[in-house]
Amino acid sequence: MFLTTHTIASLATLKISSNPIILFGLNFLLHYILDSIPHGDWGAIKGFKNLIANYAILFICDIFFVITIYFLYTKSNPVNTINVLCAITGSILPDILWGMYYVTKLKFLKIFVNINYYAHQVFGVQEEQKLYFLTQILVIFISLMIIY
């Protein structure tokens, strides 16, 4: 699932708790729960041969949206920015951790590759399927309903 989707979902959890540590942990867990639902981005951009460049571009766009959402949200809502930062960080960290494994090859990060892989297999093998993008739109829609 895109980091953008995870970020919007994490803003909805601000309604559940105002403890930054709980928000961080909750969103870290929620990331894997959301990832287990087939969500269509399990693949590369069509026509892109270089997989690393492919993921790098997706990641940069995604992070750009995450930062934009953070500023838009904190600017227009009277919220505790520490809580918002903890919620967002918890929600995007799982993907950053497995990404870091492929960049650094640090052994202790391997577990996050495995958990990520497992989360995507819970309800069967996820194939790249355009229709499943609707899942992400639905997650964003439900989250926005909770936020506003």
Ligand SMILES: [Zn+2]
């Ligand atoms: Zn993920």
